Amino acid sequence: MAKRETSTRQAILKAAIEIAGESGITAATMDDIAVRAGVAKGSLYYNFASKDEIFATVLQQALVRLTERFELAVEGKTGVDAMRALVEVFLERIVNDTALIKIVAAEIFRTDRSWVVPFGIARDSALAVFERAIKEIGEERGSPTPQPKLLASAAFGAVLVAGLEWSVFEPETPRTVVTDTLIDPVIRLFLS
Amino acid sequence: MAKRETSTRQAILKAAIEIAGESGITAATMDDIAVRAGVAKGSLYYNFASKDEIFATVLQQALVRLTERFELAVEGKTGVDAMRALVEVFLERIVNDTALIKIVAAEIFRTDRSWVVPFGIARDSALAVFERAIKEIGEERGSPTPQPKLLASAAFGAVLVAGLEWSVFEPETPRTVVTDTLIDPVIRLFLS
């Protein structure tokens, strides 16, 4: 299942992310991707079966790696501390990988793609890290948080939209300001 | 500027929203739209200059009407009460117009469209209603909220993502549960 990631494959995936981050997946052409990756179009098809497979790989990797970062960030932390770390690392990801996050944001509610199922699973893994922190906050405070999954989406959405708003439209604002502004409000989401 | 909205135009816009809600704007074809609207393809071009104009109109109308609903909801209310009303009406819109909201969500961070400018203005109007309520909350509490625009995005994003998560992936959950779960946490976002 797991293809060895040769440098050509990596160059293609990187180019695909850049192009699709600018114009969306459907509008990203294989020609554009090939040119950006510095390879011939044939190489795209030598390394991936189809455009769909390229973006299925992109989205899969994006969420798997995002989840890894989340897991790494919460390591040794629980509850409020964990959530704090999640917001920080998520914002860091948004600003340093804006193109990729934009793709994820645009795909997150589409149900007509060939990759719905694996993408859905990967998405759930990412949200699960938020959900776990939310539950821990409830436990810490002695009152289990209701609907933790829905609240995980809310927290994810708050950071995602605010973070992209900042990264796409007001990138000159320093990250510390954004982080400082968002962390406490997001934590408060769960202090019923 | 404002074209008379004949029934044919309305049928076309309705069809365009349905199709694009299912597959995204780029993947929505003029043929699909014509068939769904029950008119000949030529009629699309009799009523709109281009596909771009159709979707510029769709997005423009979507945000204008959403803003109108927001304004209506906050009428006579301020601060916390206004925000409460905003969350409620936004969730109502998400569940009753999921296709349209999905389109808005997918377009919100794209900067390569012919309609970026008008869409950006319309989006700012919608966010401004949230921002106003946020500022009022700060005033009510005697301490002006910092970065109200960023927090408006966060609130908007929290409701948007949680609402779509519910509407798209778990539509069987009753709306009251979703509203009850989200309102207080979202309000708390701003109670620094």
Place this chain on the structure above:
Amino acid sequence: MAKRETSTRQAILKAAIEIAGESGITAATMDDIAVRAGVAKGSLYYNFASKDEIFATVLQQALVRLTERFELAVEGKTGVDAMRALVEVFLERIVNDTALIKIVAAEIFRTDRSWVVPFGIARDSALAVFERAIKEIGEERGSPTPQPKLLASAAFGAVLVAGLEWSVFEPETPRTVVTDTLIDPVIRLFLS
């Protein structure tokens, strides 16, 4: 099922036959066909769903019309007279529609095409006319011909290959010579 044969459709089919008669179906490109038909490539797809559909139509029509000619030729005749008429009309078809017959000849034993089934049925109809005449010859002579279907193929093949040999490689030989040379030998195939 039966599409109206507009002049554009007819022009496309005619062009497809010419091109494929020269280079075979697989090597016939949609571009070539469009140019030869004097229409834009898009017109090919407005009138036919695919290249496969074009050639399914070509082959279907070819055999249906060939069968019609066979039926017409044997009308009011039986046995030897019918077979004589079949050989004559088949040779006439070969020389006046060489491109089409070449396509049929090249496809007749392929089993990997989307049109195998309808083509097979149409081919059997054509061979059935030969088979009927063969059976009648047996009856006229009082001894039923064994394996009439196999002999029908033999007669069909004899005329087809000899006729194409003549039409493709020695077209200067007058048709009467070919007809006179082939009719009696072919008849004799069945005079056990």
Place this chain on the structure above:
Amino acid sequence: MAKRETSTRQAILKAAIEIAGESGITAATMDDIAVRAGVAKGSLYYNFASKDEIFATVLQQALVRLTERFELAVEGKTGVDAMRALVEVFLERIVNDTALIKIVAAEIFRTDRSWVVPFGIARDSALAVFERAIKEIGEERGSPTPQPKLLASAAFGAVLVAGLEWSVFEPETPRTVVTDTLIDPVIRLFLS
């Protein structure tokens, strides 16, 4: 001219025949051939200059070997006996090398190939064996057969088409039945 036939070359030619017998020469890809032959694609080009050269070799060898078989079969025989032997050996070849014969059948009237000339010469050699037998039959009977070349094609075509009809569509019929059914009729072709 004659390359040494290494086992790799033979494996490639065998694979090429199998693939092209299934889907035709144009649709047979070098990748398919390499996989079927169990060699890397580069080996194809190490052993043959091009795809054209592979199939020129295939067709050349096919007809040369077929002619050798014909020559061997008629050795020591003349006229009717020779023709009888030719039909028998041809049917044997058709059933035991169906893929190859299908390729020959599909190529026999094509004039757009790089190998037209050598293939034409080889084809004429094969037909010449038939022609010789036909002439002998005429001599045996004291009246020279007119148009022996055309009749050779007719005999060749009769056996080819009936044989393939049997081999491809009704392979369960025993060979003796087919041979018994065809030999006498084919002989009668020439008993003017």
Place this chain on the structure above:
DNA sequence: GATGAATGAGTGTTCATTCAT
């Protein structure tokens, strides 16, 4: 003697747009 990653011209197909009616 053989390999397989890489190539790019060429293929079938799509689709926003036009225009005569």
Place this chain on the structure above:
DNA sequence: AATGAATGAACACTCATTCAT
């Protein structure tokens, strides 16, 4: 006010061929 046949540029994908190893 509306139609639908026709268009052609652009697209995803294929495949014979090359070449460094």
